[in-house]
Amino acid sequence: MIGDKITAAAFGIKPEKEKRLMLGNEAVAFGAWEAGVKVVASYPGTPSTEITEVISKLPDVNVQWAPNEKVATEVAFGAAMAGARSLTCMKHVGVNVAADPIFTAAYTGVSGGMVIAVADDPAMHSSQNEQDSRYYARAAHIPMLEPADSQECADFVKLAYGLSEQLDTPVFLRLTTRIAHARSQVEMNERADVPVKPYQKDVMKNVMMPGMARKRHLHVEKREKFLEEAANMMPINRVEIRDAKVGIVTSGACYQYVREALPEASTLKLGMVYPLPMTLIRDFASKVEKLIVIEELEGLIEKDIAAAGIAVEGKSLTGIQGELSVEKLRSIFKGEPAPQVEGVEDLPARPPVLCPGCPHRGVFFVLNRLGLRVMGDIGCYTLAALPPLNAIDACLCMGASIGMASGAERAHGKEFSKKTVAVLGDSTFIHSGITGLVDAVYNQESITVLILDNRITGMTGHQQNPATGLDIHGQPAPQLNLEKMVEACGVKDIQVVDPFDLAAMHQAVSGAVSRDEVSVIIARRPCALLSKQPIFALHIDGCKNCGACMKLSCPAIERGANGVSINPALCVGCGMCVQVCPFKAIKSGEEA
Amino acid sequence: MNTKFDLVIVGVGGQGTLLASKILGRLALNAGLGVKVSEVHGMSQRGGSVITHVRVGQEVFAPMVPLGQADYLLSFELLEAARAAAYLKQDGVAIVNTQRISPMPVVTGAMAYPETPEALLDGHRFEATDALRMAIQAGNQKALNLVLLGMLARHLDFSNEAWYEAIGACVPRKTLDVNIKAFDMGRMVVDQ
Incomplete structure (x- = not known):
C-alpha cells in the first residue's frame, strides 16, 4: 500500500556518507531540495524562517520572499498546478492568512507535489498565541506529517512530496519550535531529478466554480477515506x-x-x-x-x-x-517534581529590549510624551509596550493596527482619533496593512498611521521585502515606493520624518492627529543593526540625575546614585539622549 | 572518555553564545557521538536572556536538558548563571564569565544588580574568571566563547587536536589564530 511504497529510496536517492548537524528547519530545506523542489515562496515568521533562508542558498531552485503568506501559498500553488514541486513555509499564525487558498487547493489538488511547512510555537517563544495548526489539517482535509528530529524533517518532506503527487493534494509538514530550532544529525543525499510536468489546462479540476467544486469535494472525501486506511500500514506510524x-x-x-x-x-x-x-x-x-x-x-x-x-x-x-x-x-x-532554586524568582528579569540606536525608540518616546493611545502591530516595536516607554495599547495580529484605530474611531467619534495613532512596520504594512489604509480612506476616518520604515523585516532576523529594493538573494529588485503607495490609497496628508529628530517627530505627530482626515507619517531610518552610522563619542558633564533620558529606555544609558553614565560598548551615538537632556549635560563629541 | 554529558549555555542576546554550541556539536559529531542542540532564535539580537542546550550521548532523545540534570553550565554573564542554577545537577560544574551586564530593570534603577548572584550556585563546583578580559588579550572580545570552551575542555576527554579541528570547522579562517589562542588561555585558567 501507500506507506510501503513511498520511501526516500523510491525517489532513487542514494545516500552519501556525509552527516551534518542541522536545525530541523535546515533539514526541511535540504530534504525539499533533495526531493527536487523547484519553487519556494514564503513570508518570514519565527520559528519557520530558516527553511526558506537555507533553501535560497541552494542551486537550481526559485526561492522568493512574498509580501504575505497568502501570496506565498498562491505562488507555491501556481507552481504545483503548473507541474513543479513547490514549498511554502510559515509560522502557525501565517496559516490564518494563507487559509483561503489552502482550503480550496485541497479540492483542486496539485500536479507537481506541494508541501506547506507550518511551525507551531507552543509556549509562545516568539508568537502572540498558541494555536494548533493540526486543526487546519482536519478542517481542510489535508494530510499532515509531523517529524520528531532533524533526520525525520528531511525524510518526511520527501515522503510528503510522494504523498502529494500520489493522492493529488497539498500536504502539511508540521513542526514545533523544539523541532525547528533543535540541531541533530542528518544524512546528506543527492538531489533527485524530478522534471517539471507539462502544463495542462483542466477546467474541471482547477476552476472551482460550484459545479466543479461539488465533484472535487467528492474526490476529497474519497482521498481521505483511502488515506485513513493506508495510514494503518505506513511505516512512519x-x-x-x-x-x-x-x-x-x-x-x-x-x-x-x-x-x-x-x-x-x-x-x-x-x-x-x-x-x-x-x-x-x-x-x-x-x-x-x-x-x-x-x-x-x-x-x-x-x-x-x-x-x-x-x-x-x-x-x-x-x-x-x-x-x-x-x-x-x-x-x-x-511524582518527581523538577528541582527549584530559591531566590531565582527574585532576580531582575532580562526581557528583550529595543537595541541601542534603534530608530523605533524616537517614535515611541514622542508618542509617550504626547500621551497618545497607540494601536500597535507585530514587530520589534511591540517591545515599546514595556516600561518605561509604555507606548502601545493594543497588539493583535499582522496589519491590525490600522483597522483597530478605525474601529475605535467608529466607536467614540472623530475626537477620539485626535489622541490616537496606529503604528506598524514597513514589512507589516505591506503584509496586510495596505487594505486597512484603503478602508480608512474609503470610509472617511480621521486616523493617523505611522509606518516605521526601517528598510528591513527586523524581528525575524533581517529579511528583504518589497520596500527594501533587494530580493532574497540580496540582488537589486524593483522597490515599492511607500509614499506613492500611500498616496494611491487616497491619503493626502503624508509626511516623511527621521525618527532620530525628536522635535520634528513631535511636530509631525501633533499636526497629523489634529487633522480631520487620514494622515500617514513614514518614520524612515534603517535598523540599527544594519546601518553604518557614524559613531559619536558621547560624554556626560553636569548630570543632575533628573532621569529624563531614562524614559528613552536605552540599554546604553545606566543610572547610578550620582547620575547616569553611558556604556561606550553599547552606545552607537544616535544622539537622542542629547536631545532629551533638559540640562544639556550629554554632549556629542568628535566623530570617532 | 565522557561519551555522555548534558550542558546548558546561557548569556545575553548578542554575546554570540550560538558559536559555542556549534563548536561543541561539531566536536561530538566528529567523535561519532549522538548530539542534539536546542537554540533560541528571534529574540537573540535583542538583549534578552538566551539559553542553548547541548546534549551528547549514544542515544539522545529530548533536545533540552531537563532541570537538575546538567553536568556543566557555561555562562557568559554572572546574573544569567544564577538564573540557570536549577539546571545543574548536584555535582555539576558552573563555568562562568564574571562580566556583569545590567538588565533593563537595573538600567532604569528599578532594581539593583545582585551583589553576589553566584551565591545561588552554592553547593556546586564553580569556576569563574574574567573571560572577556582574556578574550581581549587574545586579540578579540568576540573570542569570549573560546575562553569558556577552553575552561570546559579541562573537564572533557577530547584531545586538543579534536578541539582544534572542531574550532577550525566553525570559525572564519582569518579569526582562527585568535580563537585558538583564546581557547588555549581558557585551558590554562587556574581555579579561583
Whole structure:
C-alpha cells in the first residue's frame, strides 16, 4: 500500500556518507531540495524562517520572499498546478492568512507535489498565541506529517512530496519550535531529478466554480477515506511495545520527551497526525492496560480516539498550556517534581529590549510624551509596550493596527482619533496593512498611521521585502515606493520624518492627529543593526540625575546614585539622549 | 572518555553564545557521538536572556536538558548563571564569565544588580574568571566563547587536536589564530 511504497529510496536517492548537524528547519530545506523542489515562496515568521533562508542558498531552485503568506501559498500553488514541486513555509499564525487558498487547493489538488511547512510555537517563544495548526489539517482535509528530529524533517518532506503527487493534494509538514530550532544529525543525499510536468489546462479540476467544486469535494472525501486506511500500514506510524501497563500515543517533540521520561512505556509514534490510523490505534490499545495520548496544545488526537469509542486519557493529565518537557512528564507521571532554586524568582528579569540606536525608540518616546493611545502591530516595536516607554495599547495580529484605530474611531467619534495613532512596520504594512489604509480612506476616518520604515523585516532576523529594493538573494529588485503607495490609497496628508529628530517627530505627530482626515507619517531610518552610522563619542558633564533620558529606555544609558553614565560598548551615538537632556549635560563629541 | 554529558549555555542576546554550541556539536559529531542542540532564535539580537542546550550521548532523545540534570553550565554573564542554577545537577560544574551586564530593570534603577548572584550556585563546583578580559588579550572580545570552551575542555576527554579541528570547522579562517589562542588561555585558567 501507500506507506510501503513511498520511501526516500523510491525517489532513487542514494545516500552519501556525509552527516551534518542541522536545525530541523535546515533539514526541511535540504530534504525539499533533495526531493527536487523547484519553487519556494514564503513570508518570514519565527520559528519557520530558516527553511526558506537555507533553501535560497541552494542551486537550481526559485526561492522568493512574498509580501504575505497568502501570496506565498498562491505562488507555491501556481507552481504545483503548473507541474513543479513547490514549498511554502510559515509560522502557525501565517496559516490564518494563507487559509483561503489552502482550503480550496485541497479540492483542486496539485500536479507537481506541494508541501506547506507550518511551525507551531507552543509556549509562545516568539508568537502572540498558541494555536494548533493540526486543526487546519482536519478542517481542510489535508494530510499532515509531523517529524520528531532533524533526520525525520528531511525524510518526511520527501515522503510528503510522494504523498502529494500520489493522492493529488497539498500536504502539511508540521513542526514545533523544539523541532525547528533543535540541531541533530542528518544524512546528506543527492538531489533527485524530478522534471517539471507539462502544463495542462483542466477546467474541471482547477476552476472551482460550484459545479466543479461539488465533484472535487467528492474526490476529497474519497482521498481521505483511502488515506485513513493506508495510514494503518505506513511505516512512519510505528508501534514500539515495551511494558504493557501503559501505552502512549504521541508524535513530534513529545515522542522524545516520552522516551526519556517514561522509557518503559510502550509507544505508538505517529508520523502522520492527520488523518489518524484508527485501526492501528485500536490494535495498540488492545495490547496495553491503559492508553494515554501525550500531545502539546489541543487534545486533538485524544478526542478523535475517544470519539472512536476507545478508552483514553490525555489532557486531564498534561493540560493544554505551553510546552511539555521531560521534567513535566516526570512530575505528572512519576511524582518527581523538577528541582527549584530559591531566590531565582527574585532576580531582575532580562526581557528583550529595543537595541541601542534603534530608530523605533524616537517614535515611541514622542508618542509617550504626547500621551497618545497607540494601536500597535507585530514587530520589534511591540517591545515599546514595556516600561518605561509604555507606548502601545493594543497588539493583535499582522496589519491590525490600522483597522483597530478605525474601529475605535467608529466607536467614540472623530475626537477620539485626535489622541490616537496606529503604528506598524514597513514589512507589516505591506503584509496586510495596505487594505486597512484603503478602508480608512474609503470610509472617511480621521486616523493617523505611522509606518516605521526601517528598510528591513527586523524581528525575524533581517529579511528583504518589497520596500527594501533587494530580493532574497540580496540582488537589486524593483522597490515599492511607500509614499506613492500611500498616496494611491487616497491619503493626502503624508509626511516623511527621521525618527532620530525628536522635535520634528513631535511636530509631525501633533499636526497629523489634529487633522480631520487620514494622515500617514513614514518614520524612515534603517535598523540599527544594519546601518553604518557614524559613531559619536558621547560624554556626560553636569548630570543632575533628573532621569529624563531614562524614559528613552536605552540599554546604553545606566543610572547610578550620582547620575547616569553611558556604556561606550553599547552606545552607537544616535544622539537622542542629547536631545532629551533638559540640562544639556550629554554632549556629542568628535566623530570617532 | 565522557561519551555522555548534558550542558546548558546561557548569556545575553548578542554575546554570540550560538558559536559555542556549534563548536561543541561539531566536536561530538566528529567523535561519532549522538548530539542534539536546542537554540533560541528571534529574540537573540535583542538583549534578552538566551539559553542553548547541548546534549551528547549514544542515544539522545529530548533536545533540552531537563532541570537538575546538567553536568556543566557555561555562562557568559554572572546574573544569567544564577538564573540557570536549577539546571545543574548536584555535582555539576558552573563555568562562568564574571562580566556583569545590567538588565533593563537595573538600567532604569528599578532594581539593583545582585551583589553576589553566584551565591545561588552554592553547593556546586564553580569556576569563574574574567573571560572577556582574556578574550581581549587574545586579540578579540568576540573570542569570549573560546575562553569558556577552553575552561570546559579541562573537564572533557577530547584531545586538543579534536578541539582544534572542531574550532577550525566553525570559525572564519582569518579569526582562527585568535580563537585558538583564546581557547588555549581558557585551558590554562587556574581555579579561583
